[in-house]
Amino acid sequence: MPVIAIASPKGGAGKSTTAVILGTQLAHYGAEVTLLDCGPQPRAGGAAGEHGEDAR
Numbered sequence: 610m611p612v613i614a615i616a617s618p619k620g621g622a623g624k625s626t627t628a629v630i631l632g633t634q635l636a637h638y639g640a641e642v643t644l645l646d647c648g649p650q651p652r653a654g655g656a657a658g659e660h661g662e663d664a665r
């Protein structure tokens with residue numbers, strides 16, 4: 610199972626955005642994708658359509 614990490618200590622660098630776009634494209638081409646956004650202001654879940662406290 611390949612693991613791709615997008616990491617930087619700088620906030621607002623585009624980590625979540627890049628992860629969401631990369632994950633959705635990999636899924637589009639048939640990959641099974643699990644997306645974890647562990648940043649202090651995670652927003653990948655919201656971008657992927659989840660809401661509330663679980664939108665991480």
Ligand SMILES: Nc1ncnc2c1ncn2[C@@H]1O[C@H](COP(=O)(O)OP(=O)(O)O)[C@@H](O)[C@H]1O
Nearest residue numbers: 617619620621622623624625626627648650652
């Ligand atoms: N390639 C890009 N070009 C322009 N704006 C971008 C790009 N990638 C991200 N952004 C914008 O920058 C802001 C921060 O992105 P985000 O992915 O939340 O950063 P991080 O997860 O590193 O804190 C968001 O408003 C996002 O829309």
Ligand SMILES: [Mg+2]
Nearest residue numbers: 625648650651
């Ligand atoms: Mg982020």
